[in-house]
Each structure stands twice: as structure tokens, then as C-alpha cells.
Amino acid sequence: MKYRKHIYTFLLPLVAVVSSCNKSLLDTTPEASLSSSSIFSTAKRIEGLVNGMYGDLKAANLYGGRYLLFQDVRGEEFLNITASLYTGYETWGNSNTSGSNDVNYVWTAAYAVVNDANILISGLNGVSGVITDSLKKQYVAEARFARALSYFSLITLYSKPYNADAGASRGLPLRLQAELSSGNNDLAASSVAAIYQQIITDLDSAEAGLPQVYSSDLLNTTRAHKSTAIALKTRVYLNKGDYDKTIAEAVKLVPQTSAPFKTTTGVQHALQSSIATLFSSNYVTTESIFSMPMTSSSSLSGQSAIGYIYYINKEYYLNAAGIFGDSQWGSTDARRDFLSLSGSKYYLKKYAKSSPYVDYIPVIRYAEVLLNYAEAAAKKGSLTLAQNLLKAVHSRSDASYTFTDAQIGTADALVSTILKERRIELLGEGFRSNDLLRNLQTIPAKGDASLQSAAVSSSASNYIFPLPSGELTTNTLLHD
Template identity: 60%
Template sequence: MKKYFYNNIKSKALLLTLASITLFSACEKNDDLKIAPPTTISDADIFKSPARIEGLVNGIYKALKGASLYGGRFLLYQDARGEDFINVTANNYTAYEAWNNSYSSGSNDINNLWGAAYTAINNANIVIEGLAANPGVVTAQKTSEYVAEAKLVRALAYYSLIISFGQPYNKDGGASKGVPLRLKAENGPENNNLARSSVAQVYAQIIKDLNEAEAALPQNYTSNELNTTRAHTSTAIALKTRVYLTTNQWSKVIEEAVKLVPQTQAPFSTTATAVKHALQTNIANIFASDYTSVESIFSIPMSTLDSYTGQSAIAYIYNTNSEFYVNPTGILGDAQWGSTDRRRSFLRLSSGKQFFRKYAKPSPFLDYIPVIRYAEVLLNYAEAAAKTGNLVLAQNLLRAVHQRSDASYVFPAAAISTETALIETIWKERRIEFIGEGFRGPDLLRNLQPLPAKGDSNLQTPAVPLTAENYIFPAPNTELSTNKLY
């Protein structure tokens, strides 16, 4: 029997078992993971039945759900790098090193993130290659859709790697070394040694995968649950607005955004795709009672059968164990986040500090983890519109997001009347709207800004300039020890 290897830890084989590939199914009964007997299946058989192929496809989402990836902790790593949270515990197991910008190649977070992302990539590659080698087991249309799902997952995993371990694209047009671009299923250690592709080459592959995914993904599924937790056409489009924003390709952001946001004034909603995305009336519902609304373009589901506990759960770290509080001198102290703003419902006052409760379910932690929401598409579009001189459209998009949560707020003329001021205001809005969703670190890096100093009387960390070695994450020991060409 052939053994498939994790890309990140080449010495450990990943056997294709029913236990590891079945059934991460964001299905209509919300049974995200049904544990099957640990029966090993040979690679000669795994692509021989539609049910097993479906299990493999479900497995790529399960890999994306890794605790150190979009199971939640990746969002924590990225937000902790910014200035809007203050660490309390100095616990290396709950992202203190991210907050302190002190990661090393041996850090658990670094090795686990790298491993989770490359596992998702390898699982996607297995699906893509296996379907090509076994035609006719499922219909041609279903094959095309499955491959498209795999490419979207691969693109998202590579995006997560390149914004973490690669220099910002906007620093030198992507000329810096990025990460190894592994596009084949690993079935042995012979491909361990692979040089890093440039940052530009990685982004080119991400866009290629997303374009091909958009062309082949289904327009929608049979339930809101599946439309939220499984990739469809607008998932690829929305993610492209994020990728193009990261690389300052403003016209491309707009080209993609208009597919989902055809209007130039509120109410903004999707009309061209089968899933009609729109802002929900109350943002609190997205994180408390309606995880599968049409605002949630793509989220990672949790259930009683498949959720994370303890230090693996972002809800435990932020809320239950109170290991970070919201910095009173960060975005919390800005007048743009007013006292009547509904987004303040995500705060919990304790001992004079505001702790974060966007993920507020008690154990078992069943909050869905947001990957991309319609609100982000609107703000991505707003920034690109402002950058290309369409200030009125940018203002309208900005107001739509803000006034959903604070209808009485009026932006001061000085905050939106010039391109520079308007962009600064949009950036503030991103910090308010997406706090705790993993945006602050990537936004700082794409805009070539230093990682800010922050702290209180107990813990402090200095600013990190663009030129510092720790401005990006270090390569993990697991890769350095097995890849001589890194």
C-alpha cells in the first residue's frame, strides 16, 4: 500500500484511513464529523467508489479546520500581532509569542501552522490527482466541482502561508522568496528538497487556483449550512477580492467585487450568483444564533461531535480563560467605535478590563469560525474604490458596514473627504468590524506598517519595523530539517 506523506513533516506517513478522511461534512444535519472504524484503505481502492471520493473531499475541509489553521488559532496569531489586544498570561501555548513577536523556528505555533497548512494542501493535491487518475467513478460535472473545491482549499492554505512566512508582496513586487510551492501529492520523501518559489509566484498560483475554482464550483447547494461551509462560486470571488487587496491590485479588487456588489449605493446585496449575499441586520446574530446567514460566505463549522477544547479553542483563550483583553488605547478607544455600536456587544467587562466574546459559547465551543464574510467584500471594495478615486462609492460602502451596527453615527467630513483620510477611516472600520477574525496582522503587513508597540504595566512588547527579521514568521524546524533547498 502506498503511503502519503505530510508535506511539513516528511518523516511521518499519513495513511489514508476512513477515520482521517470521513466525514467532515457540513451537512444538513450539522453532523460535521462522524467517526468511522479505523479501517485502512489502500490507494488502489480509495478512488473506486463515489462515497469514498466524497469522504476525501470532506477531508480537505477537515484539514482546513485544523486547530492551528482555520479551526481558530490562525486568526488569533494574526490578531495578536497588532495593537488591539493586550496579553495577560504570557503563555506560549496561547499565542504569547505572536503577541510578543518572539517566534523562533522551534515554536509550536510556527510548526503547527506550517504543518496544518501543508496537510490541507497535500490533501487537496491527493484529490486533484486521484480524480484525474480514476475517471468515471463520479460524473464529469461532479469531478470538476470536487477539483474546484480542492483548488480553493489549496489557494486559501497557500494564502495563509504566504502572508505569514513571506515578505509582503508590496515590499518589492513579490520578488522575495516565499514558500515551497508543492502542487503534487506527496507519496514519499523523494520530494523533500524543494526550493522556495517567489512571493509573486505563490500569489500567481493562488489566483490561478481561485480563477479555475470560480469557473467550476457549483453556484449553490441545497441548504444554508452547505452554502456557508462548502465552497461555491461566490466563495472564490470573495477570496479573490482579499488576495488582490493584499497585492494592491485595485482594479482587480473592483473587477471581482462588482460580481457580488453590483450596486453603487445601499442596500448592497448580491444579485448575480445563486446565493444572495447581503449584510445581516444585526451583526451579533452572525456570531450567536445564525451562523449560516447569507453574510457568512465561508465559515468553519463546529458541532458536539467535532469541536476543539481547551487551548486549542479560540473561544477558550479569548473568553473562557481571559488570556487577552481589548486594548483601551487601541481601536476600542477610537471615537469611530461609539458606545451605542452593536459591535460592543462582543465585549465583556471584568475587573475594569474589556475581554473579547465574539466567540462566546461555553464548552463545548460550538461557535463557527468565520473565514470570509460579505462585510469584508464591501470594505475591500471600498478601499479599492477610494484608491482609484471613486470616493462617493467608497463612502457609501463604508457607511453600509458601519451603520448596520451604529445607525446614528455620522462620519466627520474630515474623515472621509480626501482619499488619504477615507482610506485611514476604512482601515479603522476593518479593525472594528473584524476584530478577532485574523485581519490586523495581515493588514499591517500589506500596508508596510510596523507592528505596533503595546502593553500594560505587566507586559510590554516593542514595535517591530518592516526591516526586522521578526516582521514575518520564521521557517519551522520541521521544514528546515528535511528540506535542504529551503
């Protein structure tokens, strides 16, 4: 099938290149066709393969926006208006089948990046003298980061949460070999635990091989560096419920126990004074640890653009029964400015620019790291530290708000409040569904007079995405 074949063949006819090392590796232009024997023959072609890998991360069905959209609308924060199969309606209703576009396209996009990474790792291991050893080490580390991010994206949608059975469930095909044809499609699924172990192994290796800092704020935001790998590890370990290791990684980026919090090595990550800056005037601040850049010449359009879906075409509006109506999100909170009233409905305008849709898409922010740290610290009984981290995020947007003892006085209450804060701070950035699933919580029912979606319990088959029909057709060893 076409989308399956793409995984193995897209790198051969097209390689992306940049004209300067100071440009983002996602700002790409095509070069002539290259044979498999020559793609590692020059430094420019190798750089082009790295660019192509980052470019595939920015695909519409992955971190260009749809992966974030799907993770959010599966939860209860948004109500659907259009019932369009092209913009996530089946995912919103948790009614996907193996043949659904959402199911097949995210899988294909993520495995494309996996294969990009595998080709780079394999090819670079066989290269000598074309690029420096230090650059080779960096490129391999970038590939391992991209592979880890892609596998984490897949495991959180298509497999049972790690916490359901300590990772014993069916995971995913663990593809670690470069594939240039469809000859090795058959591969059984590894366990959830095995996938997580590979993700962590890749991120540890990435951290060791990535640079501390690049030469510009743009590159520090759009290319993986040491902090990028560390930040993703806080997310992965939190997903596993390994709070000790979540804390150990978070401390690398958040060495203080009280505000102001700031990274002291490499890129100096810190919260910005205004969250609005991140989504309007400066996409490359030190809060943006990793983002997908969009430019007038390299952006998504129409139904492929997350800004079009949420704000321009207004296909999802805020659910009053979700975090939108919660008192923790007060009327004076600056994050309310990300909402736009049209008629009687409020819409999300974090991605507010119209065509060309040049809003950068955030993948990892420092605010998330603080909240990951806060949740893990609360789970381990470090309540004062967790409270300080929570307050730093909340007070940035609503300095007048005071948390009550009922909200933060006990570990359980504090964790619940931190989870609410995630729903406010990270709304529209692709976290809600996974936060429900990693805590084995029911996906709440939602709807209005026109469209409804039933609740989904953690034991229901549609708690996760089904395996895609395209994979089942070409991989005879894959099964539930």
C-alpha cells in the first residue's frame, strides 16, 4: 500500500539540504535524486539526510500538528462541530477502526522518522573521513533522539499504558534496522516494556552525544541538544511511573528548589515572563526546548494546519465541562487570552496566524519539565518542592491566584492540582489523552446537542488506537 511503501523508499529519491549551518535543519529544499550507494558520499548529502529526518518529524500527521490534535481531542477539553473525518472526528469520538485515516497516517509518519533515523545510524557507522568524528557523533545522537520521540509517540497511542501491567502488554514492531525496500515488513511486536527500554537507551545515548548548545536561538529551539534529550526523559519516566528517575533527570534542568527556576548548563532554559510571547512574537526563547518551525515557504496549509482546524475553521470549541470551566483557571489568568469568543462558543487561538500558518508548533517546553518534576516530587512526598514548581508555572500567568490547603496540602490533592495545571498550561499542545491513559483514568464522555462521544474505560478496546490496516496487511507477524 502506498503509505506503507513510503516508509522504506522516501529517502532515496529526495534529500533535503540547507545552504548554511546557521539555518534550522527543518528549513529544507530538495536536491537531485541520489542512489543508495552515494547518499553518504559527501558532507552535504549526509547533512541533507539529517534535514530530511527533521522534516519528517514536522509532517502534518506527526509533530506538524495532527499528533498533538489527536492527543488533545480524545480527551474532554474540546467539542467537535464539523464531524469531519479529515480533521480528527473519529479520534474525537474514540471510534477509530483499523482502516481510519488517523490511525494509519500517524503510524506511517512516525515509522518514517524511525527509518530515517535507522538509515542515518547505519550509514554513519560505515562512513569514514567524509565528516568529522564529532559531527558524526552528533548526527547519530540526533537520529537516536528522533527515533525515541517517534517510538514514544507511537506507544502512547497504539499500546496499553505501561502502568496497566508494568509494560507486559503488546507493544510495537521494534524496527532498528535501516530498510530500503519492503522485503522485511514482517516483524512481531515487542512488549511495551521493551519499547520503553529502547526509548530510554536511545535518549541516554542522545544525551551523551548531543551538543550542549548551538550557535543561535533558532537552532537551540529546532534541533536536539542535550537538554532536549533530558527533557524528553522526564516525560518518558513520568509515563512509566518511575518518579525517582523523573526527578533525577529533571534536576539536570531544574537544579533549584525554589523560584526562579533556570537551567545552569548548556542552553539557559527558563520560563518567559509572559506565555503569550511563546505563541506570538518570539518562538525561539529559552522556554521552547524543542519546536517545529514554520515559515512562509515551509509550512502546512488547509486541513493539515493545526491553526486552521482549531481557530480559522473553528472545528473544535472549548467544553464548559472541561478545564475551561474549572475555577483553577481564573478569569484574570493570562492564558485565557488564548481563547476567542465567537457567537456563544470559545475557541483556542494558541495557533492564531492565518495562511501561511507560520506559528511554531511546540513539542517540549520548560513549563512542562517543571510540571513533570512537580508531579514526581509530589508522588515522592516532597510537597514543598512540588508546590514551588506548580506555583512558578501558575503565577507566571496569574500572580494573584492563591492555592488553598485543600488543593495542595496533601500529596494526593497536590497531584490532582498539578494535573489540572497541566490541562491549563499545555492545552492544545498534545498532552490530555496521554495524561488520562498513563493514570489509567476513564476518558470522559463529552458532547453537545449535536455530537456526543461516550466515556471510554481503561479496559475498553478503544482506550487505545487499533493497529492500522496498512500495517496488518503487510506485516503478517503483527497481532494483538
